[in-house]
Amino acid sequence: MKLTSNNFEDNGRIPGENAFCIPAVTGHVCLGANRNPHLAWSGLPTGTRSLVLICNDPDVPTRPDDVNQEGRTVPASLPRTDFSHWVLVDLAPSGEIAEGEFSSDVTPCGKPGPTGPRGTRQGINDYTAWFAGDEQMKGDYYGYDGPCPPWNDEILHHYVFTLYALDVERLPVDGRFTAADALKAMSGHVLGEAKLTGVYALNPAVAG
DSSP, rough: EEOOOOSOOEEEEEEEGGGGEOOSSSSSSSEEEOEEEEEEEOOOOOTOOOOEEEEEEEESSSTTTTOTTTTTBBTTTTTTEEEEEEEEEEEESSSSSSSSSSSOSTTTTTTOOOOOGOOOEBBOOHHHHHHTTTTTSEEEEEEBOOOOOTBSSSOEEEEEEEEEEEEESSSOOOSSOOOHHHEEEHHEEEEEEEEEEEEEEEOOHOOO
């Protein structure tokens, strides 16, 4: 299996158009176009009946103390954890994903779901928990929401898009679900997988 994109190469930089936040002259950052990237696949295993796509950032700080704080940085030595950016299930094996097909612009309080385009379903991403305490932004964030790493982080963030080929047409999850729920439901049904990694940073010292 192989997963590719017209927007960035493997381990290449994700364009600002595919990001939740982009650098700004004042205030460090502003909202980006938040368009999901184009994705295409090939070499699916025989017997593939549906696809699952999960995008995950494994470089998120485990402590928020220094995040986006003036005069401070998020140290590279800080332990990191996962942050889910997209959970898409019941995707047909044929075709590809067009840029902006599943997300275009930031939607305060989150995009609706779980029903998605072309008979797909989308889980909630981790912006749901991130904005839980923000009265203007809190809600269930379904589908794709792109990169927005801390603007003072000392490291480059990696966004891993993983495509799973399944032997079932419909993933056995219902209602509101997360990436962890999807991974659990896939157990015993995965025929193969492919990964594509993009990198992104809002810290000028890291972004280059």
